[in-house]
Amino acid sequence: MGAGQAVYGIKHAGDIIGILPNGVHFEIETKRGKGGKLSKGQQERMADVRATGGVYLVVHGVNELEFLMKGLI
Numbered sequence: 001m002g003a004g005q006a007v008y009g010i011k012h013a014g015d016i017i018g019i020l021p022n023g024v025h026f027e028i029e030t031k032r033g034k035g036g037k038l039s040k041g042q043q044e045r046m047a048d049v050r051a052t053g054g055v056y057l058v059v060h061g062v063n064e065l066e067f068l069m070k071g072l073i
Contacts, residue, residue: 026056
């Protein structure tokens with residue numbers, strides 16, 4: 001890592017992390033357009049989050065996010 005580069009976040013975690021009103025952990029990975037694939041590390045993180053009862057979503061836009069979140073909030 002070069003000088004001046006910041007380090008933050010959890011490796012392979014979703015871009016957005018939070019807690020739903022019912023106390024369930026969630027992560028949202030955002031991808032551009034219709035493309036974008038999860039890296040191996042992101043796939044493993046998704047499996048871990050889901051295995052512990054959390055929600056891990058991969059979304060490609062606001063409309064998709066709103067649709068998927070409707071059933072969770």
